[in-house]
Amino acid sequence: MSIYDSLNEQQQKGVFTTEGPVLILAGAGSGKTRVLTHRAVYLIEELGVNPYNIMAITFTNKAAGEMKERIENMVGYGSESIWVTTFHSTCVRILRRYIDRLGYGTNFTIYDADDQKSLMKDICKRLGIDTKIHKERMFLSVISSAKDELIDPVEFETRAAGDYNKRRQAEVYKEYQRVLRQNNALDFDDLIFKTVELFKQDKEVLNSYQERFKYIMVDEYQDTNTAQFELIRLLAMKYKNLCVVGDDDQSIYKFRGANIYNILNFEKHFPEATVIKLEQNYRSTQNILDAANGVIANNVGRKDKVLWTDNGEGDKICFEQLESGYEEADYVTRDILRKVRNGGYNYKDCAILYRTNAQSRLFEERFIVSNIPYKIFGGVNFYSRKEIKDLLAYLKTIDNGQDDLAVKRIINVPKRGIGAASINKVINYAMEQDISFYHALRMAGEIPGLGKAAEKIRSFVLFIQSMRARIDSGYSLSRLMQEILETTGYLAELEAEGTDEAEERIQNIDELISKITAYEEEEEQPTLSGFLEEVALVADIDEFDETNDYVALMTLHSAKGLEFPNVYLAGMEDGLFPSYMSISSDDSLTELEEERRLAYVGITRAKEHLTITAARSRMIRGDMHFNRVSRFVMEIPKHLIGGEIYEPKAAERPIQDTPFQKAKKAFRTAAASYIPVTNQREFESANTQKNSLEYQVGDRVRHIKFGDGEVMAIVAGGRDYEVTVDFDKTGTRKMFASFAKLKKI
């Protein structure tokens, strides 16, 4: 009995076909990670391949970490030298070693989206481009797609030919790259682009990596873009032992440059390729799979696959159309409470998936009131918070004064009395002398017209220099951070503020310090650059953690690769999902197919139970929208659905109502009670206080989350009371007595 006996025939074929190119088409939940890990183990244990010669590439750190752990558990000794990482960290590792051959310093910094935006703003200003008409974002996305397609500024200019708009974009692109190089910085796309450039330019480097990575595996292959494909192609060219695993039906990153033809045409690129299909699903029930199959079958030009399972039919899929987004959130909240109380589920078994991050708010509000533990993924990344970025900018400046952006960010944070006027003088001086911003700061004494600001700049420079000296004399990173917080007065300023917001910022800073400490503990040779690098490449979903008991809220995009026993697909409305952008696009056929794949990803996240919800009306950016049920719901075979679809003549209804209908409906919605009692028995079980309240208007009460406050109003509605409380800290809130569990004090 070997470990490979537990695999099915197709999976075994994927594991044992080690030589030559292999394409594994792996449907959702078909055990592709198992195949990849077993394949690595097979190579090491049965074929005697040195782990050092194996590379596995994934898209997220989380996926990489999991794979690495699973391999380590099976192989034990020696597996740590196997290279399991993301595309981006692979490239950083290579570039840190060799990028000097392209004229960059090996201590380059990595710019995130924020950095890119402020850089672009500078450039537009300098080139006299009105950002009211031509958005920075537009230029950035043009440049990003160019890099994904491996088009450099020169080539871009050639292709622009006589097109005035494109010529301007070419000019911006060129300038953007110039400044990046001057700052010794790379953006995310550069990481891939420059590695490919390095490989093409330097055969010696390419050859050394080809020799090293004799066996290459790529996960989520359907999401690779042209540049990533080229990177892999170059590496695999010599030994051709390339195994890619993916599912064309789960390709959802076209907007980010993913090229679906990388997977659809794999056999054209590698004619000798072995193709293996994994269609047996180990995750979901047959009903869920049939629903997913029914939806995805509407796409054309896909590799034909039909998922099946041994797991049995399972529950029907629930569908509920609610009056509003509020009711939708309420419905889901109650359903979760019910399933946790008597359905044998934990909070962590439940996930709410939605199309846009903005949808999380309503659920969050409901969860706070109902005391349901939850965690929202996506949205504002931890490392994008202001205080964190400020402190990282200090670290970057200490690490590498070449990064003008970081220096400019903190030169007057906290306030040192160095204002915009003085900073502009320094910027001009730096440009004239062709030196970095920080270099110019060091020469502040020689810059004309600075006046008393020069002295302030001097003490800032002295501070940075002294911090550098500390690093050189062996200070730990966490101690350095503490020192920065104290000496600059950053922490003191926040403490003095005393607001809730400041309190939250301080907590985030504490969290940053513990992340620094954790880094120092796990790394053998912790360095400042090393920490900054690790931080630059983390995604929010990497923080996903199965051990805590909370409901997970995330976008459909973030949910890829995850699974939950009980899944809610919320906001299934035409115009929201599929998004209005995709419906009205010039290329709506293609874009709708991508949205449909997203729906397929969402449905297949569910293991046991799937609930689909939609709202008749929804506030979007302050406007009321009336959407019909998502076309994707209509594509699910009717007999699989337990709820009722309330949309008899969907095809006849306009997506947007006329102003008159709109007004009428808005009135009707407003007139309806805020949260109707849909299921009386269930409601009563949630209602712990029945008809009597221990407090009345004017009483002081205590809420478990919001603290103390005064009761302003109590309104009876149905069996419950709607209580308005003016909290000392958070202001006035309305809540239902049965959920809020207010205590009189």
Place this chain on the structure above:
DNA sequence: GGTTTGAAACTTTTT
């Protein structure tokens, strides 16, 4: 140089 206020934009998805 710093603070306050009001308008305007934003929302599709992110390594």
Place this chain on the structure above:
DNA sequence: GTTTCAAACC
């Protein structure tokens, strides 16, 4: 409904 940005004011 929220956040960001600029202009006006102190």
